[in-house]
Amino acid sequence: MEATLVRELRDTVDPGYVHDQPSEIISYSYDGTFQQRRPDLAISPASTEEVARIVQIASRERIPIIARGASSGLAGGTIPESGGIILNLARMDRILEIDAANVCVVAQAGVVTLKLQQAVEKAGLCYPPDPASSRQSTIGGNVATNAGGPRCLKYGVTRDYVIGLTVVLASGEILRLGGKITKNATGYQLMQLFVGSEGTLGIVTEAILKLAPLPRARVTAVATFPRLSAASQAVSRIMGSGILPATLELMDGTTINVVEDFLHAGLPREAEALLLLEQDGGDEAVARADVERMAEVCRSLGAAEVTIAASAAERDQLWAARRAVSAALGRLRPNKLGEDIVVPKTAIPEMIEAVREIANRYTLPIPVFGHAGDGNLHPNILFDLRDLDEVRRVESAARDIFRTAIRLGGTLSGEHGIGTLKREFLEEAQGSLAVQVSRSIKRALDPEGLLNPGKVFPTGRGTDGFLADLPTLAGATPG
Ligand SMILES: Cc1cc2nc3c(=O)[nH]c(=O)nc-3n(C[C@H](O)[C@H](O)[C@H](O)COP(=O)(O)OP(=O)(O)OC[C@H]3O[C@@H](n4cnc5c(N)ncnc54)[C@H](O)[C@@H]3O)c2cc1C
Helix, strand or coil: CCHHHHHHHHHHCCHHHEECCHHHHHHHCECCCCEECCCCEEECCCCHHHHHHHHHHHHHHCCCEEEECCCCCCCCCCCCECECEEEEHHHCCCEEEEECCCCEEEEECCCEHHHHHHHHHHCCEECCCCCCCCCCCEHHHHHHHCCCCCCHHHHCCHHHHEEEEEEECCCCCEEEEECCCCCCCCCCCHHHHHCCCCCCCCEEEEEEEECEECCCEEEEEEEEECCHHHHHHHHHHHHCCCCCCCEEEEEEHHHHHHHHHHHCCCCCCCCCEEEEEEEEECCHHHHHHHHHHHHHHHHHCCCCEEEECCCHHHHHHHHHHHHCHHHHHCCCCCEEEECECECCHHHHHHHHHHHHHHHHHCCCCCCEEEEHHHCEEEEEEEECCCCHHHHHHHHHHHHHHHHHHHHCCCECECCCCCCCCCHHHHHHHHCHHHHHHHHHHHHHHCCCCCECCCCCCCCCCCCCCCCCCCCECCCCCCC
16 A cells, blocks of 8 residues: 555544554454455554544545454455455443443444343343353444344344444444434335344444343243254144243254364263253343253153253353353364354254255365344354365365255345355345445445455355465465
């Protein structure tokens, strides 16, 4: 990047927060996937006004801008496809107000999710969206990906909590939407357009988030099943029984074994599936009664064992296995393609069976776990990026998983977004008219295509070799 431009950018923020040296920008070149490409420059503003000024300069110079929170994304969303500026929001990490009377919190985009959750809990309130990455991920990243998590089954995803947003548009103008209000039928709900837009429509700098009362009671149980099909039937039976659990998570046999190798927690290696069940609320007895009923459903479908945690420490132990999944998978193979499909709850047994069959067909380990109560499953295809034959089989397996989910009435992503990894399948999932309408919205808000180019929309190169085009951590492109 030209020295005069770098100087101009250094004048917009504290100059120590503008990086253009290779040794500095390398840490802005990756996300939670196996992709990597360096930006031309990384800049960390401290205010909405600084973001606006940077975007104005980039827009004048026609330089791509990629918003970045913690880069924990699992879709390639922060990888600079064609160079440009990484706009790192991490310095904007202030919780501006916890407004108990209006049951909301006002936070800058760079606030880490867990910090916000802990802060509102001290005020007796709760911010329910709980991505497993909450120790790293930021509120801006959560809004931009419409993040979910185990608790979202009962409480809803990030979208359901956003009541106000400050967004810097591609022009550099500052748009303020919504407010401390929970009902709003005034005009188009523009705010919702930015939720889940993955940095392609505007830069989120501040959010007003609705809160919920902090549940006083939590009761947790784990049920193990000799048959995966019985566990998936239990999911749809529980969801159809009039109970809305706080959490209904599934781990298949491969996942159980990988986690057991990692944790040595005494998980039943012979089980084909495990369900983690939780209910919360204002009353321990009511929550317990729901968990007992869910346990009964599991037993009636052949669960080998159902254990209800007797204390908070036991509950934490039950959760430890679920929380360890991502780290544990890294022990099997060096790389993973973490999918995020959603299917109707009744289609879970068929979807899981199909993933097993796909794993056999392409001789790849594909553990399945996820938010089964939402029909949101994470088949993780494990592989070695250096093995080109394996990479091709991974592409075929991912394609078959996407197409099965779509055929069963589901979709590509429940919470991670599209990024680069699923873009070639967008039309199959949404239909060409929906993609055309989305392109018109993108053109209206970002006519020069400078906000996170290359993300979400199909490139036109087709689905064959869709991994082969991606820049990788090894610096080499597979395929
Ligand atoms: C171990 C692990 C577990 C995970 N578990 C979950 C889970 O349970 N649920 C879940 O939903 N996700 C999960 N994720 C994925 C990821 O953490 C989420 O997508 C999260 O919301 C990303 O937040 P971030 O701050 O890291 O965003 P980033 O990764 O930095 O960015 C993600 C996308 O949002 C855009 N973006 C970021 N900030 C802004 C902003 N301020 N304005 C506009 N666009 C912006 C980026 O350009 C990019 O497209 C997990 C990831 C890991 C590594």
